[in-house]
Amino acid sequence: MTLPRDYRGQTCALSRAMEVVGERWTLLILRDAFYGVRRFGEFAAHLAVPRAVLADRLAGLVAAGVLDRRPEPGTGRREAYVLTEKGLGLWPAVRALTDWGEQHAPAPGGPRRLFLHHADGARVGPDGHCSGCGTPVPPGDLLVAPGPGLGADAEGGADPGTEADPGTVVDPGTDVDPGTDVDPVTAALARPHRLLTPLLAPLPAAPVRRPSKGTP
Amino acid sequence: MTLPRDYRGQTCALSRAMEVVGERWTLLILRDAFYGVRRFGEFAAHLAVPRAVLADRLAGLVAAGVLDRRPEPGTGRREAYVLTEKGLGLWPAVRALTDWGEQHAPAPGGPRRLFLHHADGARVGPDGHCSGCGTPVPPGDLLVAPGPGLGADAEGGADPGTEADPGTVVDPGTDVDPGTDVDPVTAALARPHRLLTPLLAPLPAAPVRRPSKGTP
DNA sequence: GCGGAAAAGTTCGGTGACCGAACTCTTTTC
């Protein structure tokens, strides 16, 4: 959608929401943000969105207060985009649309992603409640895990049996077959990952290589 | 969004959903369909969407199996667009986005629309459960009622105290002040209405055009 | 039957958004 030309006359709540998140690519960007994507280049590589459009969307979301843009210290010119409280409120909408797509345009072989409760590993249903303990699960307590439908088509070949223990920090590019040219985000999502935590290593492994300044 | 150019490479469920409902105006059209809007001219008048775009969206939704297009017998060239089972599945997404807009870009004076449980009149929360009886409420058992925020701005002036009994069939254009040029859909939504039931008189059943009040 | 009205689209030119590729700018790394 190309909405911010304001849906004139429509003053209802849905119109106001669509002015913020209704443009093309915006909800996919936000879904990636929930998954832990934080940097411009990661979004660009994973979504294959034109860089100019991505820059425009990120700026718009920051202006709307949905994302916060903060420089990551120590690294080169790296900006991090993280969800604000306002942005976190969009999780039910992202989840509802994802579930609808999963149910009414199903992937062969079953769902590609599963949402699990971090506390007990049970699946979390579309209503946001854990099927194991029955409690409502906020997005930060969710794991996104590969489902049986992953690997059945073009995306990176993750055999469905792959089950790393939850919470593993993924070192991208070392243990995923580099022959299939998947982007780092797709590769990292081949194993369970907790939402809202950085998906890729936020800092280069050696943090500060050379404090050559006068350090007492 | 202008999505149906296919979000190449994105095969996840959210992308598939966005290909169907991600274009500009589409979700607003579907929300109106949930409210009981059924005819081309009603959508056009209420949403102020270009007629060419509306025709394209309706055709796309019919092709996707979200809406069903059926001629209304007896009337002139009138087509009715009604939600299919697949379309009904989108209610959680519409509700989630509406609630987000209500919460994070609130209207002055409070929400413009309230969702009530048809059975007991209690409010239905964002999770779809009735605050009175606690049961989950499917969209067909919801009433959309004017909230305190309605009438605070440009839309038709409905004083917040107006409370018709649920289920009333609204005869458009007779008892709403014609001085404020509101479209029939907006006028009809000034009083509670049950979702998925026709919002405007589906047939000119009685020879209405002559207000001789001869219908006992 | 006939003219008018209404509903449902269709057509058309102008404008803006999106796309893909190449380019710039800054900071870090060798």
Add this chain to the structure above:
DNA sequence: GAAAAGAGTTCGGTCACCGAACTTTTCCGC
């Protein structure tokens, strides 16, 4: 100092959207 990487920006071509006018079909009153 040279090279590389990250984060955008620039640019021309294409496509979607917009608003208004137009066409088509059906119904109504006469």
